[in-house]
Amino acid sequence: MTRLNSNQVIALLLALLSVGYLAMAWQIPSFPLPRPIDSDLFPKVLGFTLLGLSVLLFLEKPKAQDVPDELDPEEQRLPLLLRPWSRVAVTAVALAVYALILVPVGFVLSSVALVFGLAAYYGYRRHWVNLATALGVVLGLYLTMTRIMGVYLPTGVLPI
Amino acid sequence: MEAFNNLMYGFSIALEPINILYVFAGVFAGTIIGMLPGLGPISALALMIPLTFGMEPSSGLILMAGVYYGAIFGGSTSSILLNAPGVAGTVATSFDGYPMAKQGMAGKALAIAAYASFIGGTVSIIFLMMVAPLLGRVAVSFGPAEYFSLMVLGLTAVVSLSDKSLVKGLIAAVVGVMISIMGIDLQTGTERFTFGTVHLLDGIEFLVVALGIFALAEVFYMLLKGGGGKEQPRNAIGSLKLSKQEIKQIAPPIGRSSILGFFTGVLPGAGATIGSFLGYSMEKRLAKDGDTFGKGNIKGVAAPESANNAACTGSFVPLLTLGVPGSGSTAVLLGALLVMGVSPGPAMLVDRPDVFWGVVASMYLGNIFLLVLNLPLIPLIAKILDLPRPLLLSLILIFCMIGVYGMSFSVFDLLLLLGFGLLGLGMRLFGFPAAPLILALILGDIMEESMRRALQISGGDWSIFIDKPISMWLLIIAALSLTLPLIKRVMARRSV
Numbered sequence: 001m002t003r004l005n006s007n008q009v010i011a012l013l014l015a016l017l018s019v020g021y022l023a024m025a026w027q028i029p030s031f032p033l034p035r036p037i038d039s040d041l042f043p044k045v046l047g048f049t050l051l052g053l054s055v056l057l058f059l060e061k062p063k064a065q066d067v068p069d070e071l072d073p074e075e076q077r078l079p080l081l082l083r084p085w086s087r088v089a090v091t092a093v094a095l096a097v098y099a100l101i102l103v104p105v106g107f108v109l110s111s112v113a114l115v116f117g118l119a120a121y122y123g124y125r126r127h128w129v130n131l132a133t134a135l136g137v138v139l140g141l142y143l144t145m146t147r148i149m150g151v152y153l154p155t156g157v158l159p160i
Numbered sequence: 161m162e163a164f165n166n167l168m169y170g171f172s173i174a175l176e177p178i179n180i181l182y183v184f185a186g187v188f189a190g191t192i193i194g195m196l197p198g199l200g201p202i203s204a205l206a207l208m209i210p211l212t213f214g215m216e217p218s219s220g221l222i223l224m225a226g227v228y229y230g231a232i233f234g235g236s237t238s239s240i241l242l243n244a245p246g247v248a249g250t251v252a253t254s255f256d257g258y259p260m261a262k263q264g265m266a267g268k269a270l271a272i273a274a275y276a277s278f279i280g281g282t283v284s285i286i287f288l289m290m291v292a293p294l295l296g297r298v299a300v301s302f303g304p305a306e307y308f309s310l311m312v313l314g315l316t317a318v319v320s321l322s323d324k325s326l327v328k329g330l331i332a333a334v335v336g337v338m339i340s341i342m343g344i345d346l347q348t349g350t351e352r353f354t355f356g357t358v359h360l361l362d363g364i365e366f367l368v369v370a371l372g373i374f375a376l377a378e379v380f381y382m383l384l385k386g387g388g389g390k391e392q393p394r395n396a397i398g399s400l401k402l403s404k405q406e407i408k409q410i411a412p413p414i415g416r417s418s419i420l421g422f423f424t425g426v427l428p429g430a431g432a433t434i435g436s437f438l439g440y441s442m443e444k445r446l447a448k449d450g451d452t453f454g455k456g457n458i459k460g461v462a463a464p465e466s467a468n469n470a471a472c473t474g475s476f477v478p479l480l481t482l483g484v485p486g487s488g489s490t491a492v493l494l495g496a497l498l499v500m501g502v503s504p505g506p507a508m509l510v511d512r513p514d515v516f517w518g519v520v521a522s523m524y525l526g527n528i529f530l531l532v533l534n535l536p537l538i539p540l541i542a543k544i545l546d547l548p549r550p551l552l553l554s555l556i557l558i559f560c561m562i563g564v565y566g567m568s569f570s571v572f573d574l575l576l577l578l579g580f581g582l583l584g585l586g587m588r589l590f591g592f593p594a595a596p597l598i599l600a601l602i603l604g605d606i607m608e609e610s611m612r613r614a615l616q617i618s619g620g621d622w623s624i625f626i627d628k629p630i631s632m633w634l635l636i637i638a639a640l641s642l643t644l645p646l647i648k649r650v651m652a653r654r655s656v
Contacts, residue, residue, distance in 0.1 A: 038348065118550075153562075
């Protein structure tokens, strides 16, 4: 069996998505009063269009720009946690954790931890400069938003 | 005379001290963000939107417009010094700007870019003043059918003019529309695609998608491509002075490319990028020393720089007069305006002249600020390029997170932002253009509303879209814009 190319894999995923979308579009309830077009028509058109486009994508050969470039082989030899994809994964996890602790821990502490921690993880070794920048920017943002723009930001464990 | 009076009225708004401050802050922030490799005007605009919360619409748009043309202006600096354009619209500038920098003439290239951008920007504001009210008068006669067709044209044009696959562009546009119609249908009160969660009843905020798909995805991409610790060496700047001979040489290309750039910007789908490439290739063809283009010809810096700034101003014409953006950047601007409670369109010229003329007048000021910023201060501002990349990336991340949280106060939206960041990375890696998605996201629900209103008027008869001549022609052009790339490909195959 020949291997599917990247366009064909994406096309299959999109086709699945469009089938799911169409199934949901059919469940949209109709409006009690008769109207020329109801809430479900536009989504149905979109679902079928996406399905048709997935078929076209399945048939389209990927060009150079449709395939991710090779990653730097030197970087691939780094310890697992420092490799390119690990950097993306660690950052994504850090952002998810940040979102979840923002309210209980507070904006200032969680944001300083995020900026300082990620910059250090990406390889910035001047820790005092890093900490001063993180504190300065985060406090600046906090004061601008809460005191000048009147936007509430969670205080969390800090009394400010 | 009427235009002059209106402009004076605009100046009375733009010259209010707070608005002068906003123009300056906008162009300064835009210049810096545009200068950073990878972060384009869309990211710059999306990052700045949270600052406009609660602002007067005219002030908000003055700030955002400044960010937009400031970003285009700033992009030239990294193009010239690093050969790493911060903005797609300044890629053509690097063709001759970077070779000039390598020859020790970076200062000269930056000065030419500053003068050309200033003239391109200023000339196009004059055109904007003349063309926009005329188009506004025509647009008053537009009904829902015409608006629907115009939006279809806007989307197809953006898809067909992107340098990526047509099918992938269309998929991005369809997904954008799908996202835009999530939530409660305002016409019937029916819930659509909310997955039973209250967080999606109002749909997904466009800022979440814009910051995710552009800024966050860009950070992820830089991390993947080794953006962690590596710094790029940049060329020294040197003297900024131009000789009389050099000024004479660049004057005609600047004039021609300014006009070409403006009209390219007005067209839906074509923007600063296409304008700059057209300007560059036109001058290369016209020049007697065309063979030196790409090796450090000063005209090769002047032409794309004047064209991209002129195109940037030109793209305000469809946004402000029709209320229909023609590019990803102006789509984000429209989103910002909608957040501020202003719906641009033909009525805006009458109902909110302060917004329209205030912005036009502020552009004159902004261009002067840019010239002042970019000439004497450029060696200083260019130091931003030396900012350690790890620190920069983590700061961009926090700006994205706080931008979204400050708008919605929702942890759910922060997680959505992360999801869109990963989606944007995937789109980038597999060749899906992001601009059609963001444009479709902004236009999607307005498009559906126009379609439904048109069909209500016609009693459900779909021929209303072709019975109205303007609507019919817009749809024909939309269809042509999609078939043109296919025809070109067939012709290219035949000629091989």
